[in-house]
Amino acid sequence: MSRKLISALVALGLSATVATAQEYPTKEIQGIIQWGAGGSTDTVMRSVTPHAEEALGGTVVMQNMTGAVGAIALNYVVDADADGYTVLMGAENPMLYKVMGLGDEDYSAFTPINILARGTAMLVANNAAPFDDYAGMLAYIAENPGELKLGATGPGGLPSVITAMMNTVEGELDVISVPYDGDGPALTALQGGAIDVMPAVLGAAIEGIRAGNMKPILIFDTETNATLPEVQIATDANAAYATYLPWGPFFGVFAKNGTPDEVINALTAAYATAAENKDFIDLMAGRGFTMMNISGDEANAFLTKWQQGTAWLLDDAGLTQASPEEFGIARPAN
Amino acid sequence: MDPEFRGDIDHHDGTSDATPGGYTEQRRPGELSFAIFLTLASLFLLYTAYGISGFKALSSPGSVPMATTLVMVVSALIVTIRTSRLNKVAHETLSKDILPVMVILFIGFLVIFGLLLKPLGFVLTAALFLIIAIKVLARKGWGYTLTVALVSLVVIWIIFRVVFTVLLPVGILPEAEFIQFFRNLMSGGAS
Amino acid sequence: METLMAIFTIFTQPQLLLLVGVGTFAGIYIGAIPGLSVTMAVSILISFTFSWDVYPAISLMVGIYMGGVYGGSRTAILLNIPGAPSAIATAMDGYPMAQKGEAGQAIGVTTVMSFFGGLIGIFVLAVAAPFVADFAITFQPRDYMLLAVLGILLVGSLSSGSLVKGIFAGALGIAIGAVGRDPLTFTERFTFDLRLMEGGISFIAVMIGMFGVSEALQQLQNVNMKAVRQKIDRIMPSFGTVKKYLPLSLQTSSIGVIIGALPGTGGDIAALMAYDHAKRITKKPKVPFGKGAMEGLVAPETANNAAVGGAFIPMMTLGIPGDAVTAIMIGALFIHGLNPGPMLMVDQPDMFWFIVGALLMANVFMLIFGLTGIKIFTKIVEMPRSVIIPLILLLSIVGAYAVNNSITDVYWMLGFGVFGYFMRHYGYPLGPVILGVILSRLLDDNWRRAIISEREDLGSFFEGIITSPLSLTLFIAVILIFVSQTSIWTFAKNRLFGKAS
Structure with a gap:
């Protein structure tokens, strides 16, 4: 027992120097979740993460x-x-911080470890609403402005x-x-009738x-949704939606830029393995998320495209605090 | 009654929230200054609240803050006027009853704690604080002080850091490596 | 009928029974330590129980939840520091009892009454969940707003001493709750363009500072005073005592269940409202309120434990969390492959009955552990103050940090601690500050939602209130309580101004 204790103390003294020589991770990693306990993120x-821990x-x-x-x-x-001992577990929001005047940093300061999945947006209505489909809703809005x-x-x-998007289209x-x-x-x-329609x-x-x-x-996607195949999709309702879709919130794990390559590789490999876990895939499918499991250049390309499309869409709608141009966010090509 | 007794026999020191301190008919040392301070602070907050969104709309983000800070200004003003009309409590002084040396000392300790927490790390700062605080209050030997302080610190650290994995500021100690070492030791022993 | 048998699952599996017991035991201590919260414990358990089956995981969480809500009363009674927000009202009469050496009796009554409240909550959950949920969901933004106004009127009964000072404290609380980026428009409010203010001020940090640090500073003035010897012979309240408070506890439990079942309000508001209710209907308490009235203990403790059952109602029937803890449990069910939502009751009714059974068991464990550990617990008050005070200060710091892993919260906590110290000395009640912070968002957000829904038209806003039976009831309650308080107010005004001028 005492021998173990002594070795523990010795190791404690040495750990500071030995740490660099050992393989990552030599200590626990902090995963900072951007949103509160119980939320989707x-x-x-x-x-x-438990699957990633196993792989790592x-x-x-x-x-x-x-x-x-x-x-x-x-x-x-x-x-x-x-x-690599502090990683960010976040959603899509930071991509809009700059244009919305919420902060000076976004995911461009980070290396994406894994963009796990993407959600699909849809419109849902209260059961008592006097319409059952998208066309009916538009007609109702036209007949009852401001209602x-x-x-x-x-x-x-x-x-x-x-x-x-709807206002633009x-x-x-x-x-x-x-x-x-x-x-x-x-x-x-919505269920209590305080609001009629909710984009969720x-x-x-x-x-x-x-x-x-x-x-x-309505489902805001370009393809019929497997979970709700009978619901109309946006591009069928109005072909102009194709410019902006597919679009959706996403979840990802990020490490700060400048993290050593071998650490990034270890984390990326671990989360890639974790994202292939069957339990996790089932869980995501059950909640209607589309698995992505991308990293590296592919993830960066996705982030850039997402940011360009969304930032300019909001800017055109007059919702931004500052033009995306100020931050070098180029207007999407199409 | 013991003149040094500051218990709550007459409920004038606010020992319980249900029996707040102060006298209804007299004012304590510093009470008027406190009321004036609150009035000025409320006025400043009202000005700030107006700056949020002005009188744009009933639903603007500034409307409720403006209403509440207005209530603060009015109530603080009433308190100030009322307090100013009262006589001072004869047997109390600021340094004896409101801000004794010990309280100032501890407020100082807390400020230093807050400043050192990040650079020095939780464990060292807390150890320093407990040792000094217990030494000052208990006036007992170093053996007693160190034992009580360190044992309670270890217990708190284990509960918060190990069981509840609260990532307290690490500072200069290699805390995470230390925990990892024990984790390896445990898993090594188990397998 | 078969599915109803799931209620007994818990009793037939010793392993689950053990987990509920361990959870309840741990929960009592988690609840008792300010800064360790049930929310925190349950979210850690999600990772901890990741590889377990769903029943054991839920058993442990239910135990912690039940124990934690009850545990908050311990430190409130013994140290005047509520271990959890739902125990704020408990401190008001519990601590004066401890000062008289009746801590054992206070804890005994609290325990039995918490058990009773818990039982009512579970009963309503079991028999009427769908109805209560349907009712809870009909609350419109204007109803929530009226509820918040009703809550704010509690300032009157929370401020013994000067009412004007109470009003100031309440308004201050609402202002504190508004600091940071407004969640609806992201406009900065009271941030003074400082980045560290953007996240707002954590309500737990304010509570720990105001009650913990200021209490510790206060106690510095009587470090050498001998601790009150606690009588611990009469822990178990007599049957007569329980019977006497039965009508009151039935009413306060109902308040607890309803407030608990509403999404957006929880045990903390329920306990304060129950305290106010008790003060209102108790004509002649044996001991005055604020000096150790038994009613002042019974009301909040029955209500906050009844709110536990209440919080499960929308969670189980609609998949809507009743409070922060049930929000995390929804996440847990999801991680364990269930789909919490309105279909859960249809697809997996066993789960519902299992949770009812687990709650029932946790409630029983709470009674057992609550009544047996008192002797050791009351020793805390008899510890030398020279050790307790530094420990309270340290726990306050760690606790404030732990809420959101933020050093900024620690600074706020310390600031409010020192501020609260002066407030105590000059007769400003602290309860209304916390009340204000709790209700700030409820009032602000729902007022704005309500008025936006009416397109800024006050006329149709009031029309909405008058035409909806629920809103009208709440509105009348607000008016009645307000009028009853104004008479107190004129009385206080006469007494204070009349003599001075």
Whole structure:
């Protein structure tokens, strides 16, 4: 026993010097989750990371760090050392921080370890709403200007992007936009009749639709959705949506730029393996997420395209604080 | 009654939230300054609240802050006027009853704790704080002080850092390596 | 009928029973330590129980939840530091009892009444969940706003001493709750263009500072005072005592279940509302409120434990979390391959009945552990203050940091601790500050939602209130309570201004 203790103390003394020589990871890794416990980002990260830990042979301690639409967590990781022991587990929001005036950093300061999955946006309506499909909704808005209550989650959130898309494609829609803290509370309000229509991520609405507590109106995708095959897709409703789709919120794991290559490779390999785990894939499919599991250049290309499309869409709708041009975000080619 | 007794026999020191301190008919040393400070601070906050969005709309983000800071200004003003009309408590002084040396000392300790927490790390800062605080308060030997301080620190550290994995500021100690070492030791022993 | 048998699953598997027991035991201590929260514990358990089956994982979480809600009362009674937000009201009469050496009795009553409240909550969950959920979901933004106004009127009963100072404290709380980026428009409010203010001020940090640090600083003035010897012979309350408070606890438990079942409000608001209710209906308490009235203990403790069952109602029937803890449990169910939502009751009714059974068991364990550990617990108060005070300060710091892993929260906590110290000395009640912070978002967000929904038209806003039975009921309650308080107010005004001028 005492021998073990002595060796522990010796190791403690040496660890500072030996650490660099050993293989990554030599200590636990902090995973900073951008959103609160129980949210979709949290759930996705907590279900994929144990598989990654196994592949990596290390421990990832996950912590939720909320506030300022995730900017607090992002800044925390930016301020930490680029040694791979502090990684960011986030969603799409940081890509809009600059144009929305929420911060000076986005994922361009990070190396994507893995972009795990993408969600699909859709419109759902209260059961009592006097229409059952997208065309009916547009007709209702045209006949009753300023009557329809559309849920929102603040500038830059999924509903604001979808609303901007609809306004661009269909012309200005005269609706009341009622803000909520997130799609969870907004969908609750939808079922209670406080709002009529809500743009939400498919995964959050699917159980309510299955139970018949709300009705699906439109899915913002270019292909028929496997989970809800009978629901109309946006490009069928109006071909002009093709410019912006496919689009959706995403979840990813990121390390700060400047992290040593071997560390990036170890993390990337671990999360790639984890994302192929059958349990995880089933779980994501059940919630209507589309698996991506991409990293490296592929992930960077995805991020750039996502940011260009979304930032300019919001800018054209007059929702941004600063033009994407100021930050060198080029207008998408098409 | 013991003149040094500061218990709550007459409930004037706010030992419980249900029995807040102060006297209804008299004012304590510093009470008026505190009320004036609150009034000025509330005025400043009201000005700031107006700056959020002005009188744009009932639903603007500044409307509730403006309403509440207005309530703060009005109530603080009433308190100030009321306090100014009261007589001072005869037997109390600021340095004896409101801000004794010990309280100032501890506020100082807390400020230093806050400043050192990040650069020095939690474990060292907390150890220093506990040792000094217990030494100052208990006035007992170093053996007692060190034992009590370090044992309770280890317990707190284990609960928060190991069990609840709260990532307390590491500072200059190689804490994570230390934990990893024990983790390896445990898993090595298990297999 | 078969699915109903799932309620007994827990009793037939010793392993699950053990887990609920361990969870409840741990929960009591987690709840008792300010800064360790049930929310934190449950989210860590998600990773910890990742590879387990769903039943054991849920058993442990349910135990921690039940124990934690109850555990908050321990430190509230013994040290005047609520271990959890739902125990704020408990401190108001519990601590005066401890000062009289009746801590054992206070904890005994609290335990039995928490058990009773918990039981009511579980009962409503078991028999009426779908109805309560349907009712809870009909709350419109204006109803939530009226509920928040109703809550704010509690300032009156929370401020013994000067009411004006109470109003100031309440308004300050609402302002504190507004700091940071507004969640609806991301406009900066009271941030003074400082990055560290953008995230706002954590409500737990304010609570720990105001109650923990300021209490410790206060205690510095009587370091050498001998601790009160605690009588621990009469822990188990007599049947007569329980019977006496039965009508009150039925009412406060109902408040707890409903407030707990509403998404967006939880045990903390329920406990404060119950305290207010008890103060209102108790005409002649044996001991005055604020000096150790038994009613002041019974009301919040029944309500916050009843709120546990309440919080599960929307979670199990609709997949909508009733509070932060059930939000995480939804995540846990999801990770374990279930699809929490309205279909859960249809697809997997066993899960519902299993949770009812687990809650029931956790409630029983809470009673057992609650009544047996008191002697050791009361020793805390008898520890030398020279050791307790530094430890409280250290726990406050760690606790404030742990909420969101943020050093900024530690600074806020310390700042509010020192500020609270002065507030205590000059007769400003602290309860209303916390009340204000809790209600700030509820009031602000829902007021704005309600008025946006009416296109900024106050006329149709009031029309909406009058035409909806629910809103009208709440509105009338607000008016009644307000009027009843104004008479107190005029009385206080006469007493204070009349003599001075």
